[in-house]
Amino acid sequence: MRLSRGRLYPLLLLLTAGGYLWLFVSNDSSRAFGWSGCLIRYIFHIPCPSCGSTRAVYAAFHGEWLSALYYNPLGLLLAVLMVVIPIWILIDLFLGASSFLQAYRLMEKKLQCWPYALAGIVAILINWIWNFQKYM
Amino acid sequence: MEQQKVDMFMMMNNKYLPESQILFIRERLLAADDSKEGFLHTIQFKDPTIALILSLLTGELGIDRFYIGDTGLGIGKLITCGGLGIWTIIDWFLIMNATREKNFERLLTIL
Numbered sequence: 001m002r003l004s005r006g007r008l009y010p011l012l013l014l015l016t017a018g019g020y021l022w023l024f025v026s027n028d029s030s031r032a033f034g035w036s037g038c039l040i041r042y043i044f045h046i047p048c049p050s051c052g053s054t055r056a057v058y059a060a061f062h063g064e065w066l067s068a069l070y071y072n073p074l075g076l077l078l079a080v081l082m083v084v085i086p087i088w089i090l091i092d093l094f095l096g097a098s099s100f101l102q103a104y105r106l107m108e109k110k111l112q113c114w115p116y117a118l119a120g121i122v123a124i125l126i127n128w129i130w131n132f133q134k135y136m
Numbered sequence: 137m138e139q140q141k142v143d144m145f146m147m148m149n150n151k152y153l154p155e156s157q158i159l160f161i162r163e164r165l166l167a168a169d170d171s172k173e174g175f176l177h178t179i180q181f182k183d184p185t186i187a188l189i190l191s192l193l194t195g196e197l198g199i200d201r202f203y204i205g206d207t208g209l210g211i212g213k214l215i216t217c218g219g220l221g222i223w224t225i226i227d228w229f230l231i232m233n234a235t236r237e238k239n240f241e242r243l244l245t246i247l
Contacts, residue, residue, distance in 0.1 A: 049197065050217045077215065078216070107208065
């Protein structure tokens, strides 16, 4: 799938919209459908690396940065992305530019180099281990 | 390139390439000059079956997307629990074609 501007932008907008929708409904959905949004947790009963990020995003949007950091540091990243991505994309669409796409490609290329990839993998693993301690 | 070599290449690699582009690729190969041949044999195509297996087992962590080279989407999948499990399930059906499209892209950068 060549991620051109016409494909990446709608996909990301859809994802962010999905994210906001999830924030809106997630409070009761886990009680109502028994679905907390995580297949790994549902099947194996172990936390995944991003468990707790719904709570973290929720806390971050209420200005409680420290508790967001405690729930899941990835949630903080997610909260920033959920604010930045739609604004950036809308500005791009408005101006007819593709600066976001270029930044995305650059980021992808950087992360495929092994020092960055290794750092990312280690960070995710550490976060996962921490999640095991918090949520088991 | 010679017809025989092109046929050989297509026979060996057609399972890695998107069905709808096979004829187009064949024409491009026939039109390409012989100096490209060395490069052609160096391309390593990603296997759609492996992508599917990765998607079924570790789709929740986005590893299938990382495997085919969609790093950005892989990260998206990883930090959202596989798109709350929904994207994971959608990708079980999309990943084989996405792999073939990626291979096609890789081939086009050489041709």
